[in-house]
Amino acid sequence: MTDKVLVTGGAGYIGSHACKALAKAGFVPVTLDNFSTGWRDAVKFGPVVEADLMDRAALDAAFAEHRPVAVLHFAALSQVGEAMAEPGKYWRNNVAGSLNLIEATIASGCRHFVFSSTCATYGDRDGEVLDEDTPQAPLNAYGASKRAIEDMLVDFEASHGLRYVIFRYFNVAGADPDGEVGEFHRPETHLIPLILDAVDGKRDALTINGTDYPTPDGTCIRDYVHVMDLVDAHVKGLEWLRADKDSRVFCLGTGDGFSVREVVDATRHVTNRQVPMVDGPRRGGDAVKLVCGSQRAKDELGWTPDRSTMKQMIGDAWRWHQGGDYRQ
Numbered sequence: 001m002t003d004k005v006l007v008t009g010g011a012g013y014i015g016s017h018a019c020k021a022l023a024k025a026g027f028v029p030v031t032l033d034n035f036s037t038g039w040r041d042a043v044k045f046g047p048v049v050e051a052d053l054m055d056r057a058a059l060d061a062a063f064a065e066h067r068p069v070a071v072l073h074f075a076a077l078s079q080v081g082e083a084m085a086e087p088g089k090y091w092r093n094n095v096a097g098s099l100n101l102i103e104a105t106i107a108s109g110c111r112h113f114v115f116s117s118t119c120a121t122y123g124d125r126d127g128e129v130l131d132e133d134t135p136q137a138p139l140n141a142y143g144a145s146k147r148a149i150e151d152m153l154v155d156f157e158a159s160h161g162l163r164y165v166i167f168r169y170f171n172v173a174g175a176d177p178d179g180e181v182g183e184f185h186r187p188e189t190h191l192i193p194l195i196l197d198a199v200d201g202k203r204d205a206l207t208i209n210g211t212d213y214p215t216p217d218g219t220c221i222r223d224y225v226h227v228m229d230l231v232d233a234h235v236k237g238l239e240w241l242r243a244d245k246d247s248r249v250f251c252l253g254t255g256d257g258f259s260v261r262e263v264v265d266a267t268r269h270v271t272n273r274q275v276p277m278v279d280g281p282r283r284g285g286d287a288v289k290l291v292c293g294s295q296r297a298k299d300e301l302g303w304t305p306d307r308s309t310m311k312q313m314i315g316d317a318w319r320w321h322q323g324g325d326y327r328q
């Protein structure tokens with residue numbers, strides 16, 4: 001029988017790409033999603049359970065029915081702006097929901113857990129290139145909620161032998177080059193889809209969130225990783241756990257930073273269209289620069305972000321974006 005993997009948030013952007021990668025690697029991805037931000041038509045590669053992480057009984061039922069060999073935990077609220085305005089939502093949904101999930105995982109006898117964490121756990125580190133050992137000091141409830149879940153995993157390893165791989169993502173971009181799944185959020189808050197909306201007239205202009213940061217062009221710098229590279233790392237993380245290796249944290253970035261203006265310029269080149277934009281104020285909770293090395297992921301997982309060039313990420317996102325606007 002083919003091994004099943006429970007994928008929370010499997011109907012979302014990264015989760016849906018992960019389901020495709022898992023299916024390709026020979027697993028059956030079981031999507032668990034409450035569809036608060038995910039899309040039913042993004043669930044294409046295995047069964048689905050509609051459930052909320054706050055519903056422990058539903059989680060227990062999903063584990064009993066599917067008997068997954070591992071959990072990939074993507075489901076989370078993930079918008080910095082919203083986290084600044086409504087921190088309680090982040091503590092409740094992300095932290096309490098993940099606690100339920102971890103306890104249900106342990107109760108089911110499953111011991112392998114891959115967790116989506118974030119560079120937002122670091123806060124502002126004054127321009128340094130981050131790695132797994134950089135101290136974490138989140139600037140917002142989103143980053144704080146993810147750090148709290150990392151801490152829980154450490155405790156549950158000590159008490160119950162749960163084995164985990166934590167991935168700290170940087171900025172995820174691009175789409176499945178086959179066009180089966182792609183990026184779409186409602187409301188959209190992510191830079192590249194917003195630029196593409198401005199390019200093809202779905203919004204009037206991109207607003208640049210702050211132009212007076214201490215960077216060469218005054219806009220924030222981020223490290224962008226292709227979603228296909230990111231989900232490959234998850235399959236490698238799963239194989240790592242199944243090979244009985246120790247729990248581990250890995251940063252997934254390219255080591256290259258792009259400012260907001262540089263991403264806009266790259267989009268202009270790739271699409272060969274103008275990008276209408278206006279300068280706006282800073283967005284609360286934004287770090288100036290978030291760039292990480294991924295030496296550990298390269299050395300230990302054999303992971304290389306081969307597809308994570310700005311040209312390929314924007315090109316794949318643009319192809320997906322043009323493929324039909326059925327979610328307006």
Ligand code: UDP
Nearest residue numbers: 080189190191194207208209220260283286
């Ligand atoms: N950004 C922007 N205008 C927008 C959306 C995002 O200038 O309409 C900036 C944002 O402030 C940040 C960068 O683009 O500096 C990446 O933001 P995104 O929300 O895509 O990802 P985050 O870094 O918050 O994970």
